Amino acid sequence: MKLLFEWSLPIYTVSEANNSDHWTKKKKRKDIQKRWIWVTFQKEKPKIPIPCHIKLTRVASEKLDDDNLPVSMKYIRDALADQIFPGLPPGRADDKKLGLTWEYDQDIVGRSLSVLIQFFSLD
Numbered sequence: 001m002k003l004l005f006e007w008s009l010p011i012y013t014v015s016e017a018n019n020s021d022h023w024t025k026k027k028k029r030k031d032i033q034k035r036w037i038w039v040t041f042q043k044e045k046p047k048i049p050i051p052c053h054i055k056l057t058r059v060a061s062e063k064l065d066d067d068n069l070p071v072s073m074k075y076i077r078d079a080l081a082d083q084i085f086p087g088l089p090p091g092r093a094d095d096k097k098l099g100l101t102w103e104y105d106q107d108i109v110g111r112s113l114s115v116l117i118q119f120f121s122l123d
């Protein structure tokens with residue numbers, strides 16, 4: 001795999017599976033995450049080769065366990081896939097059959113809250 005480019009975005013993530021926030025707070029968080037992805041795609045206009053491997057790294061002060069980490073990135077993953085494959089029904093653009101593979105990681109760093117998004121070619 002070859003790293004094509006990466007973005008570090010100031011996106012706050014939590015495990016949505018273990019979260020009891022009011023639905024309006026969850027929706028606001030989701031909308032902010034999706035907006036960061038949309039704005040970055042509009043600004044950068046990246047050329048994404050297919051197939052592509054995308055690594056999402058959560059940077060925070062505490063670790064999530066291994067089953068909550070992917071759940072915390074759900075809206076980010078959906079927003080990225082929607083930008084790469086626009087026009088598909090919600091939740092369909094990240095299908096493996098379309099050529100995207102996903103990896104999740106986390107890094108514990110002070111109080112910084114962000115998500116590092118790395119795009120790799122599979123050639």
